[in-house]
Amino acid sequence: MTEFTMPSLGADMDEGVLQEWLVGPGDRVRKGDVVAVVETDKAAIEVECFESGTVGQLLVPPGTRVPVGTPLAVIQGEGAPEEQARIAAEQGSPLAAETVAEVPHRERARAPKGAKSEQEPLAHDERPRSRRKAVRERKPVQEPVRTKSPKKSAGQPVRATGSLTHPPPQMSPEAESALGAGPLVRHLAALRGLDLTTLHGTGPGGRITRADVEHAQPPLAPRVRATPYARRLARDLGVDLAALRGTGDGGAVRAADVHTAVRARDGRHEPGGPAERRRDDEQHPHIAVPTDSGAEQRKDTMRRAIADLMSRSKREIPHYYLSTTIDLTAAGDWLRRINRGRPPADRLVPAALLLKAAAVAAQQVPTLNGYWQNDGFVPGPAVNLGVAVSLRQGGLLAPVIHGADTLPPDALMTILKDLVERARRGKLRGSEMTGATLTVTNLGDQGVETVFGVIHPPQVALVGFGAVVERPWAANGMLGVRPLVTATLAADHRATDGAVGARYLTAVDRLLQKPEEL
């Protein structure tokens, strides 16, 4: 039995609001299932669990703000309900929200800096599923989180209550028997209006898997006229296309119709509910999240989170900066060749190649890929590339492409598109927020030629790419007009010296001259 704790979703996260439970006591969960939505200062993140088992007691009700490392729920391995009861008793009542919610302030003051930065490197354990599986199965990933849990300060010990024996959420008997389906699968199915009993399970023992649900056609959808984008949006937002009145050509449902439906739906029953608002108002007036001003609030808290992290970076990290201009003729030609004949959806943008080059170069110059912690450099276990994504309403997120150096450009492009889209819609997963070993910012898209970045602690370097521009360029004694990009490196002088940084940028340049090998 393990505790599912508030995960650290980035070096800048001290605490988070448990916004929503997607599972209840008695639900079976598997490692990697999304079990809850956590609101950080920057975004709402779907959080996966790290253990397979059965959900025991939920220790923290929705709407509660708790420090990183706080136990949120009990995940029970196999059997042993007595132990679960014992733990529940120690944890205190899940409704001791007042006490729990007070903790952050004391906790923040107490938490040593070191504890925080230690979490980040450990968090990347959350990824490569195959290679790390064996290791991860043995040790609960939650363990590394060093922040003190509030269990000792959290109110009176409360006796184990009837909540332990809560039945699983109401479900028809057929559905139950058709199951083996985990909570996430049921959640997805519910979102899509699918009847699980009508699905054919392809998992072990006929278990219905997430893929089965995702591939299943909602019963009415095929007959609905809708634009592809509206269809995708509706799927993502859990809107039933059939229930919408299309305003497009021939009554086709457009994205705008989906948005209208979502607004109407969310207006009816606000996501947080009144309970959440009240709680936030009482204890954290500055973070109350009523729906109307939600976006504004998010912007404010995100601004503060960025301010804190960047101040810390500039306070603690002696940056040095390097810059080089790279001829992208070869890369441009290669891209044109590849993209010719491909439909737009399959085309690559230069950013995919730049990211790949940045990742491979990091693997070749590993002292720039990792963390500075406890006065020393700790190399990253893989090249996990953070990609700075600017959000339209302001602010930015840096979701992570794990093992970026091992991915072919096509795969990188697919992941990039998906991450950017979800970052902007606030649908990132916990594992996509953690474990970056090096960050890349590509401000070229905003038209500037050079970007000197600020390192994202505890990382030790940040790579910047400017716009691809046509400029006069001398090659082989001849002057010509070529596409060029300015690549920059901001690096931590405690971890490396300029010569290492120079080697890195030279490697990026060299790699981009042979795009076919990337």
Add this chain to the structure above:
Amino acid sequence: MKPLDNAEAMAVVKESITQIIPDADFTQVEPDDKFRDVLELDSLDFLSLVELLSERTGIRIDEEDYPELTTLSAATRFLVARSQDSAGPAR
């Protein structure tokens, strides 16, 4: 596919952009402005736009055509011309 007229082509362009940037404010964009700059479409957004335009009009848009898609008026002209090409027997 029937040829598009100017108004239809402009509508397709604006609707497609709106799908990518839901709060795009076209009162800020003159017909000859570079809308990518004004509305801050990055390269991924632009690729989505190409994808949408091509899906909705059935017109094939190659990378070589991208320079035609920098302003609203140029993009409209481009779609109208291509839709006529492909509607005619010459295809």
